[in-house]
Structures are given as C-alpha cells and as structure tokens.
Amino acid sequence: MTSKYLVKFYFVTLMIGAVITTAISLVTEYDTVTKYLFQGQFGDFFAGFVFLVGYGLLIATVSQVVFYIYLFIHPLGMGIFRKAWPYVQLLLIMYAVFDLFYLRFRQVGIDHGSTWSFIWIPIIIVLAGVGFAYYKNKITAANVFISSLFFMIFMTSLTLIPFISVEDTSWIYRSVFTVILTNAYQLIRLPKYIEDSKKEKEQRGRVTRSDINDQKRAEFKKEAEEKRAKEESQIKAREKMGYKNKTRQAVKQDKNKKN
Numbered sequence: 001m002t003s004k005y006l007v008k009f010y011f012v013t014l015m016i017g018a019v020i021t022t023a024i025s026l027v028t029e030y031d032t033v034t035k036y037l038f039q040g041q042f043g044d045f046f047a048g049f050v051f052l053v054g055y056g057l058l059i060a061t062v063s064q065v066v067f068y069i070y071l072f073i074h075p076l077g078m079g080i081f082r083k084a085w086p087y088v089q090l091l092l093i094m095y096a097v098f099d100l101f102y103l104r105f106r107q108v109g110i111d112h113g114s115t116w117s118f119i120w121i122p123i124i125i126v127l128a129g130v131g132f133a134y135y136k137n138k139i140t141a142a143n144v145f146i147s148s149l150f151f152m153i154f155m156t157s158l159t160l161i162p163f164i165s166v167e168d169t170s171w172i173y174r175s176v177f178t179v180i181l182t183n184a185y186q187l188i189r190l191p192k193y194i195e196d197s198k199k200e201k202e203q204r205g206r207v208t209r210s211d212i213n214d215q216k217r218a219e220f221k222k223e224a225e226e227k228r229a230k231e232e233s234q235i236k237a238r239e240k241m242g243y244k245n246k247t248r249q250a251v252k253q254d255k256n257k258k259n
Contacts, residue, residue, distance in 0.1 A: 014057050086146045086147075124176070152180075
C-alpha cells in the first residue's frame with residue numbers, strides 16, 4: 001500500500017474515533033460537559049469538547065497500534081502453528097470471553113456495587129465481534145471468520161484493558177464503542193485501501209520496491225511449491241518401485257518354494 005493510502009487510512013480511522021467518542025460522551029457525560037452548552041458557559045463546554053476530541057484521537061491511535069500488532073501476530077501464528085493456528089485462536093477467544101465476563105467486568109461490578117450494571121459491555125463486545133466477523137467472512141473469498149473473530153474479540157479485549165482498569169467508569173463508556181467500531185472499520189476496509197493503491201500504481205505504471213519484493217516472494221513461493229511437488233512425486237515413485245520390487249521378490253519366492 002502506498003504512503004498516500006496509508007496516511008488516508010490512518011486519518012480516516014482517527015476521525016472515526018474522534019467523532020464516535022465525542023458523540024457518545026456528549027450523551028453519557030451530560031452533567032460534566034454538555035450542560036455547559038445549554039447554560040451558556042461556552043468556555044467550559046469548549047474545554048470539555050476539546051478534551052473529548054483529543055481522547056477520541058488517542059483511542060483511535062491505540063486501536064491502530066493493536067491492529068498493526070494483529071497484522072504481525074497473524075502470519076507469525078500461521079508460520080509457527082500452521083494448521084493448528086485456527087484452534088489456537090479459538091482457545092484465545094474463549095479465554096478472552098472468560099476474562100471479560102468473569103475477571104474484568106465482574107470485578108468492576110463488585111467494586112462499584114452492581115455486577116449487572118456492567119455485564120452488558122462484554123455482551124456487546126462478543127455480539128459485535130461475531131457480527132463483524134461474519135460480515136468480513138461474507139465479503140471475503142477465503143474463510144476468514146475465525147481470524148476476524150480473533151481480532152474483534154481477543155485483540156479488542158486487549159485494547160480495552162487499560163481503560164477497564166481505572167476506577168472511573170466513564171472511561172469505559174468513552175472507550176468501548178470507539179474501540180469496537182474503529183477495529184471493525186480497519187478490519188473491513190483495509191483490503192479496499194490496498195486494492196485502490198494497487199489500481200493507482202497500475203494506472204501510473206509505477207513499480208515500487210514493495211511491488212518488486214512481492215513479486216520475488218511470489219516467485220520464491222512458486223519455486224518452493226514446485227520443488228515440494230517434485231519431491232513428493234519422487235517419493236511416491238520410489239515407494240511404487242519399492243512395492244513392485246517387493247511384489248516381484250514375493251512371486252519369485254513362491255515359485256522357488258513350488259519348485
């Protein structure tokens with residue numbers, strides 16, 4: 001992806017984070033920010049508004065950092081665990097769900113005197129994760145449901161840990177919806193940015209070092225697959241020849257016994 005689309009992807013995610021955080025906070029924190037607007041205290045309202053916008057930008061930045069970590073972890077997991085990687089992801093997802101319901105929000109509820117007041121948050125995280133993962137899998141040619149679910153639940157829960165750990169519950173309300181929606185946006189929209197970037201490079205006839213590296217990787221992958229196929233074919237041929245030799249020896253032994 002070219003720097004133009006990378007920057008666009010970054011700033012659009014920032015704007016989404018700022019807008020969602022500000023809109024939700026103006027409702028949930030009416031007594032601390034919004035009421036000043038109706039009371040004509042524009043200076044206090046503006047100060048609170050700027051804080052909310054800045055906090056939304058911070059949340060979106062944290063979300064992007066976690067997304068880039070995911071882009072590193074996913075191929076690493078595929079390389080290490082290979083076919084077992086989907087099952088490893090499922091185990092991590094189950095742990096994240098247990099952690100959200102029992103360890104995190106149960107403790108938050110106990111500390112604030114009402115567990116049921118916070119149980120809706122992990123429920124929303126799980127439902128949103130399943131919904132966005134299903135949609136991502138539906139619009140993608142390959143089966144990416146488990147990997148998408150892993151990002152939307154496990155990585156989202158990691159993103160929210162710093163904001164859940166503080167005593168002020170207003171941080172949770174400011175954060176949870178923004179993290180879910182910015183994560184969903186990045187997961188679903190990144191392929192579109194990559195596709196648009198490739199189309200623009202093709203139209204300009206521009207070849208970058210990244211394109212050359214991708215081409216080399218594709219060639220190396222093709223050579224490795226051809227080599228592996230050739231080795232498997234040779235192994236099968238040797239096994240076949242060995243089977244034929246054993247059969248011939250068995251026939252000769254039977255003839256010798258008869259004679």
